[in-house]
Amino acid sequence: MSTEKSGPTGKSAWRKAYEWHEARLPIVSWLDHSLGTKYPVPRNLNYWWNFGSLAMFMLAVMIFTGIFLAMNYTPHVSLAFDSVEHIMRDVNYGWLIRYMHANGASFFFIVVYIHILRGMYYGSYKSPREVLWWIGILIYLAMMATAFLGYVLPWGQMSFWGATVITNFFSAIPGIGQSIVTLLWGGFSVDNPTLNRFFSLHYLLPFVIVGLIFLHIWALHVPGANNPLGIDAAPADKIPFFPYYVMKDVFGLGVFVVIYFIAVFWFPNALGEPDNYIKANPLQTPEHIVPEWYYLPFYAILRSIPNKLLGVILMFGSILILFALPWLDTSRVRSGNFRPVFRIFFVTWIIDVLILGWVGSQPPEGIIPTIGLIGTIWYFIHFAVILPVVGWLETPKPLPASISQPVLQAAE
Amino acid sequence: MANTAHAHAADAADETRRDFLLHTTAAMGVVGAGMMVWPLISSMNPAADTLALSSIELSLAGIAEGQRIKALWRGKPVFVSHRTAQEIDEARKVNVAELRDPQTDQVRAKKPEFLIVVGVCTHFGCVPQGTASTEVRGEFGGWFCPCHGSVYDTSGRIRRGPAPLNLEVPAHTYINDTTVRIG
Numbered sequence: 171m172s173t174e175k176s177g178p179t180g181k182s183a184w185r186k187a188y189e190w191h192e193a194r195l196p197i198v199s200w201l202d203h204s205l206g207t208k209y210p211v212p213r214n215l216n217y218w219w220n221f222g223s224l225a226m227f228m229l230a231v232m233i234f235t236g237i238f239l240a241m242n243y244t245p246h247v248s249l250a251f252d253s254v255e256h257i258m259r260d261v262n263y264g265w266l267i268r269y270m271h272a273n274g275a276s277f278f279f280i281v282v283y284i285h286i287l288r289g290m291y292y293g294s295y296k297s298p299r300e301v302l303w304w305i306g307i308l309i310y311l312a313m314m315a316t317a318f319l320g321y322v323l324p325w326g327q328m329s330f331w332g333a334t335v336i337t338n339f340f341s342a343i344p345g346i347g348q349s350i351v352t353l354l355w356g357g358f359s360v361d362n363p364t365l366n367r368f369f370s371l372h373y374l375l376p377f378v379i380v381g382l383i384f385l386h387i388w389a390l391h392v393p394g395a396n397n398p399l400g401i402d403a404a405p406a407d408k409i410p411f412f413p414y415y416v417m418k419d420v421f422g423l424g425v426f427v428v429i430y431f432i433a434v435f436w437f438p439n440a441l442g443e444p445d446n447y448i449k450a451n452p453l454q455t456p457e458h459i460v461p462e463w464y465y466l467p468f469y470a471i472l473r474s475i476p477n478k479l480l481g482v483i484l485m486f487g488s489i490l491i492l493f494a495l496p497w498l499d500t501s502r503v504r505s506g507n508f509r510p511v512f513r514i515f516f517v518t519w520i521i522d523v524l525i526l527g528w529v530g531s532q533p534p535e536g537i538i539p540t541i542g543l544i545g546t547i548w549y550f551i552h553f554a555v556i557l558p559v560v561g562w563l564e565t566p567k568p569l570p571a572s573i574s575q576p577v578l579q580a581a582e
Numbered sequence: 583m584a585n586t587a588h589a590h591a592a593d594a595a596d597e598t599r600r601d602f603l604l605h606t607t608a609a610m611g612v613v614g615a616g617m618m619v620w621p622l623i624s625s626m627n628p629a630a631d632t633l634a635l636s637s638i639e640l641s642l643a644g645i646a647e648g649q650r651i652k653a654l655w656r657g658k659p660v661f662v663s664h665r666t667a668q669e670i671d672e673a674r675k676v677n678v679a680e681l682r683d684p685q686t687d688q689v690r691a692k693k694p695e696f697l698i699v700v701g702v703c704t705h706f707g708c709v710p711q712g713t714a715s716t717e718v719r720g721e722f723g724g725w726f727c728p729c730h731g732s733v734y735d736t737s738g739r740i741r742r743g744p745a746p747l748n749l750e751v752p753a754h755t756y757i758n759d760t761t762v763r764i765g
Contacts, residue, residue, distance in 0.1 A: 238625050
């Protein structure tokens with residue numbers, strides 16, 4: 171930059187062209203304020219803060235690979251399965267693009283789950299970031315819908331029966347349930363009209379997510395980013411997003427991409443179901459039907475309740491309750507670092523969700539449904555009872571006066 | 583970074599090192615992005631099954647003298663013309679030097695009685711008329727493209743109108759007297 175040639179006015183031609191354009195559309199300044207040198211970020215963010223940008227990266231990967239898959243895919247019941255095999259065998263690098271997309275869904279969820287857990291541990295949902303948190307939940311719901319719709323498209327056995335089971339959730343609604351399901355199907359079973367509309371919506375929803383991410387980042391910029399200490403960062407404790415956090419995110423991205431491509435190249439089917447390589451058969455349900463891993467805890471909640479309507483309500487409720495999280499957690503201390511009792515229950519809740527996930531992967535026999543029921547009850551007790559009560563009763567550790575204070579104290 | 587000449591001199595070594603790191607990082611980024619873009623672009627090229635279907639075998643036995651037919655090859659029409667003696671004669675007596683795309687008929691038709699050309703106008707890709715005897719053949723008795731008025735002769739050579747080149751002769755070999763492989 172220092173070697174730029176200056177014109178007679180003291181400005182380079184490049185500078186003048188830039189200013190001419192910025193006076194008409196200030197997009198560079200806007201980016202600079204959004205994710206550049208004019209966006210101040212707390213100086214103490216740890217690596218758990220990398221997962222937001224990683225999620226955006228994965229969304230971009232999914233959209234780009236998806237666009238190219240759609241060029242070779244045929245959304246018709248008699249051609250869909252074969253067109254996916256055509257992509258795998260005949261299309262140049264089709265195997266790579268499809269494995270990136272299929273595993274990309276899993277890695278997108280891994281990244282987003284870590285992103286959500288980071289927010290939950292460090293209290294990022296608390297005032298003044300409630301709307302930011304809500305938009306995040308909407309993104310998560312849109313992701314789950316998109317992933318479900320996409321999983322139906324290869325038209326394998328798991329696609330078909332997953333579509334059948336999940337659309338049938340709506341049949342639990344008293345009175346109008348069956349009519350709603352018929353509407354969703356466009357017929358009397360999951361069939362060609364269903365596949366066509368699922369393809370259309372699977373292509374649409376990612377762009378809805380892009381819009382939601384725009385709002386998510388907007389809502390993030392109003393209060394600014396939270397930080398591991400959970401205290402408001404003083405201006406002196408902030409550094410510009412570019413270059414500091416851009417470089418940190420790029421480094422994290424490098425590590426992440428290595429892990430992602432190890433899965434794509436060497437274990438591309440590890441997270442998939444072999445049954446989905448069998449073409450959809452409306453006359454035969456697979457013996458052991460399970461959803462993709464990222465749905466398993468919710469699937470376990472659904473199965474553990476021996477009542478159709480209540481099971482569906484609790485399954486959706488297990489996610490919708492997150493909307494109330496900013497008020498269910500009554501503690502005014504954000505970061506779990508200063509909340510010894512909360513930490514124990516937070517870890518317990520994660521273990522509970524993992525157990526539910528395992529329950530969801532097992533056939534519902536013997537002791538399994540009972541474990542699922544206990545896990546479900548604990549899931550809701552955590553949010554509805556533990557969090558409010560711990561917030562009232564817990565004595566948090568003393569908070570530092572500023573982000574730099576504990577560091578400077580330790581140096582003395 | 584360095585605002586004074588003094589500081590600049592002191593930092594000179596570091597600046598070079600930093601620039602080197604910046605440029606190598608950027609170069610790696612570009613290479614990585616290129617490696618990712620390549621498969622995506624490559625996937626738009628013809629797939630293996632498309633390439634596998636790229637040649638056809640055609641029997642000429644049923645084509646009467648004076649008759650022209652169309653065959654489908656790589657999704658495009660191929661004109662096969664069983665030419666009459668008069669058509670061959672017209673195609674061969676032309677002064678090649680006067681043609682827009684100079685080619686002798688001997689080069690274009692391996693067997694004089696059979697002309698095999700891709701039925702795609704070299705202007706903008708329409709299918710010229712003239713295969714069926716009821717269609718317009720243009721003043722040179724070959725083919726006439728209805729889109730922009732290109733006129734081809736009995737050897738499929740461009741004679742008038744906007745098209746720059748003769749109708750393409752596809753690679754073809756005679757397997758026996760009455761069977762030809764195109765592609």
